[in-house]
Amino acid sequence: MDPVTESSNDIVEIESKWYFAICLAIAALIGIFTWNNPPSPNLLGIEVLATILILFLFGSIRYRIDKNAITYGALPIIFVTFFPLWWPQSQLREEMSREGGAALWRAIRENLLSIDGLEKLIHGDTMLFILGLTFFVSVISQTRLLEAVSMNLLRIFEGRVLATVLTIAGLVSFASGILDGVSMIGLTIRVLVIILVMARIRHEGIEFIIMISVILTTVCGMWLAYGEPPNLIMKSNLSLPDTFFLKYALPMAVVTFLIVSQFISGWLKGAMIPLDELDVLEKNIADVRFHQAARKGEVKEIEDMFKEYAGRFGEKKAAVDALYHEGHHPISAMIRAKVDEETVNAFIGDFLGEAFVAPVKSYYHHRKQRGSPGERELELREAGVIERLLEDTRVQRNAAQRWGKLAFIPFLGLLFWHARNHDVPLFISSIAAFSFALLGILAHTKMRKLALREATHEYKEYLFLFPLFLSITMLTAVGFFDQLKAAIERGVDLLGPAHVAVIQFLGSGLLSAVLDNNVVADFASRAIHGMPDMFLFAAAQIAGYAAGGSLTHIGSAQSVVAFAYILRYVDPSFTPLGWIKAMWRLVVIISIALIVILYIKALLVGSVPG
Structure with missing residues (x-):
């Protein structure tokens, strides 16, 4: 063969x-x-x-x-x-x-x-925690919580895109310190793209903000150990207390967020979404997606469906594409381009179900003619019909979201217990949270299967790490890291701890730009265990692999997700070199800021030679 x-x-x-x-x-x-x-x-x-x-x-x-x-x-x-x-x-x-x-x-x-034994060999407790966290976040995503919050923010800020996106970015940065950053970026990208498309931001801006999502979920999310697997590995290897992350990583995360905010402002300053111009499906995006998941056990991206049906547009395809890229909903674009009724009906039925075909089609017909007398009232009437069809879905979604929010109580409570008593396994917090949140979608068989299927697929991406973790444990057992530790100690004697910390920051960053940052975290942290300046060196490594992992399309799991999304939905010709060209300036500025903070921290703890 x-x-x-x-x-x-x-x-x-x-x-x-x-x-x-x-x-x-x-x-x-x-x-x-x-x-x-x-x-x-x-x-x-x-x-x-x-x-x-x-x-x-x-x-x-x-x-x-x-x-x-x-x-x-x-x-x-x-x-x-x-x-x-x-x-x-x-x-x-x-x-x-x-x-x-x-x-x-x-x-x-x-x-x-035993959990303690597996933790020493292959980070067993940590990987079980990530397993529960992956399933927990997958269930939360099915409740469409982030979409609902985002649309509410858009209303609160009266359509101001910059304020809405910055608030979402802040929430994501905070959540990424607690929840799985890999899961968070998938949710974040989809929600941000919805808002950016509605605001008619240029493709270059959409691409850049998708890439910035990587920094939000890695560098800005490094303020606590529990969101990022590499942080958990560092915490386990070095027995770092939670106060370490608040003291060392939180200031770096905050400064990074402020820098990222300035770059976002450059693209979105002055951008507005007229709320009265949003169509009924955009306004109710959370209910629409919940309805899709409950009905078919999948949430079809509208762009994917658009591509599936493109071959049926015939000679109208160019007109439909033009209208879609002007910002019209695909259904509106098809109706305005006068695509045949059979295709339009099939699209709506596939997207929402047969009950929605007549009111949705009528709604977009009246919306097209809204300048004519009486059409606005007819448009609002059909919008009301569509919202009534979604009413049961809204009730179910709100109930599922309540279970999802309540699940944070056992999650945070057990995390706090683990922080106070390390004899309590870490993984029980995420497993308990997943079990509790699952109750919210238990009655929705297809949605439940979707959540479990997506979580299983995502966790499979971590399985390759087990042999690497075991291999690094073997290296430790034969004294390999004693040589690296001796080299670092010689560097400290020669250059001082502050300069050695910056060298570790740069080294971790460069390695993470091309290698998996989980492995970089496990490998690099072994050589600094027990050192007098271990906390400073750990902070340097954490900041390094978070920043370096954002520089390339393969530097972190989040980068891989973001790059794949750009290729699929924004620009099929986007290249890895294009990623680096777009990101290098931001990563360099963040790196300079983090190096300054490292020197300040070194000065405060007495690690700068006098």
């Missing part, structure tokens, strides 16, 4: 079994040559680094390998190198020589069958 498969978008998928076969062959060779002659721990470090670089390489070029295959395939190579380094001096070997199988069973029970 051909080891590669050509996909429709010119990506060549390399079959995982061939990669696994190569990895097993390499593992066998290493085992043969090193079993009686253990290698240097540096070889283990090279293997882990090579795995990370392969992840980057075969996730960026035309030839692709599944990232789970890369990390799980590399694990035999890393283990075969690790075992002869670790086993001869291991405590387990001594215990087994005295106690036999009882010692082995005790080691398995302590390390593989």
Whole structure:
């Protein structure tokens, strides 16, 4: 069988079994040559680094390998190198020589069958917390809470786009410190795009604000540990208290938000959305999306549906596209372009259901003629019919949102308990919140399945991390990080802690621009454990991987989500170089500001040489 498969978008998928076969062959060779002659721990470090670089390489070029295959395939190579380094001096070997199988069973029970043991090996408690958080946020998203809040803000600010977007940005920044930033960015982008399209902002502005959402959910969201997986990894590795994040990361998050606000203002200053010009489906976007999820178990993006039906527009396609890009709702654009009635009916029925076909079509016909006598009254009458059809949906949505809001009580309460007593597992807070929020959509079978399906798909993106975390634990066990720690200590003696902190900031930023920031956080934090200036160095690394992860389209999970959205819905020709060109100035300004804060923090804690 051909080891590669050509996909429709010119990506060549390399079959995982061939990669696994190569990895097993390499593992066998290493085992043969090193079993009686253990290698240097540096070889283990090279293997882990090579795995990370392969992840980057075969996730960026035309030839692709599944990232789970890369990390799980590399694990035999890393283990075969690790075992002869670790086993001869291991405590387990001594215990087994005295106690036999009882010692082995005790080691398995302590390390593989307990949360504390799994936390040390693969960040088990942290990853279970992220699992619950992913499902919790997925359920909250189905209640359309963010859409409802956004439309209410738009009304409060009387259609002023800048005030609305900045308030949403502030709420997202705050929420990203507590909730999963990866989930938050998906919700944020969709809501912001709705507002930006209604305000008729240019495509370049929409693209840039989508990219800014990455900074809102990473750098601005780093003020607390619980929202970002890399922050949780740092907290676990270094036993950082929550007060550390409030003292060190919160000021950097606030300053970053102020800088981002200035860039947003440049695009949105003076932009207005005349609220009386919004059509009835835009005004009730939260109910429309809740209705779609409950009815069909999916929320179809209107742009996707528009593309699906484009082939049925015939010679009217150019006119429909032109009207749509002028800001008309797709249904309005089809009616104004005089697309055949069968296609319009099918579109509305697919989008909302058969009961909506007549009133929606009539509404947009009257809206088209609103300048004529009596048409405005007829338009309002049909709008009322549509809103009455959505009334049951609104009641159900409000009930689901109440359950979602109440779910924050056990979530925050158990987080606080964990912060006071670390014997309480972290993951029970997110699992409890998910279970509570799920009650709000339990009666909506299709919506419930949608939430679980989306959460499962999202969490699968984290599975490749487990072998990497285990590999870094192996590096720790053989003393690899002692060498890095010694290098940092020499740097401190030579340059002083403040300058070394800035070097760590820059190094973490550059690494996170091209590598997964979860791995960067786990790897880099191991070398500073127990140091006198550990808090300062930890703050530098956190700020570095948050800022650096925003610079490229692959620097963080949020960047990947945002880049994919731009390609799909805004500009199919958008390139990774275009991302860097758009973001470099903002990232540089943020980086300079964060470096200044690091020096100030170093001065305050006495880490600047006199």
